[in-house]
Each structure stands twice: as structure tokens, then as C-alpha cells.
Amino acid sequence: MSVYVDDAVTLWRGQRWAHLMADTLDELHAFADRLGIPRRAFQNKTSGAHYDLPADVREHAIQLGAIPISRHRDRDLVRAVIRNAKAQGRGLAQ
Template identity: 45%
Template sequence: MAAYVDDAGIMWRGKPRFHLIADSVAELHAFTASIGIKRCWYHSGTRFPHYDITTEQRSAAIQAGATAVSDRELVLIAKKIRDEKSHPSDLPLPRRPTA
């Protein structure tokens, strides 16, 4: 399982927040559950599925094995994961119409 956390530190309600992603949504949920992050912090309706996490949660994620990356690197990783998941070879072949 590979998890990644950025260093963006986007301020929300006066405190920095960071993004946590993983190679798949299932891995992301399993990883966050293992370090006590609640599912309500999950964002699915965005460019890439992620959790918004606090400074303390970021430290816990890194201690649990997440790779710390820059915010730019995180976007590139997320795009790569998304592209791999939607690669045409992974999609079912269209059915041919029968006469």
C-alpha cells in the first residue's frame, strides 16, 4: 500500500490542512482507518479522492509509512494514479451488436 501526504498546509478555520491520497480508494480508507482518521474527512467529489488532515494527522500518517511529498508532486502522483485507473486496457471491450 502506498500513501502520500503533501506539504501544502492550506489554512482552514485558522489551522493548516494537508491532503492524503493512496494508490486506490480502498487503500486510502484502510490506511486512514489504521491511524484513526474519520471517514467524514474524505473528499470524493474532487479531481482526486483524498482526505483533508491536520498537522498531527500528517505526522501520524508519515510515521505509519506515508510518503511526504510537495503539493506539486502530490498532484502529479494523483494524475498518474487516475490515468492508470482509466487506461483503455483496463476497460471492458464493447459488445458487438448481433444481427
């Protein structure tokens, strides 16, 4: 079981943001809790179950053991993680 954080590439409100995703929703929520991210920040969407992280929190997530994944270097892994997050967002995976 793993938790992943992608590149902080999305610019919003003057910050770069990343996505925190995991193999299971339980892992995802537990890891977000360790980061101090409230459950209300959970994005349960068909685009993928995730939490948005500003770049500085992304770095903290990596320090806590999240696996950094790059849309440029780890394309196959990123696609698999996003496919799983999308299934979780639709409620099809646990």
C-alpha cells in the first residue's frame, strides 16, 4: 500500500498545488490526517479521489513517506495512480 504526491504544477491563488492520492481511501485519509489536512478538504470527484496540497505541504508529505511521482518521468505509474483515484472517486474501489 502506498501514498503518492504528484508534481506541484497547478497554479492557483498564487501557489503551486499538487495532488495527494493513495492505493486505498483509508490510506489517503490517514495520511492527510498526519499532514493536518481536514477531511472537509477531501476531493471525492470522478476526476479522482485526492487532496490538494500546496508545494510546501507536498515537501512535508514526501518527508513523511509519500512517494513523489512526476507526470514527466513516471508516466505509466502516474496513469495507474490516477486510474485508481478515479475509480475511488466514483466509489468503485476501496
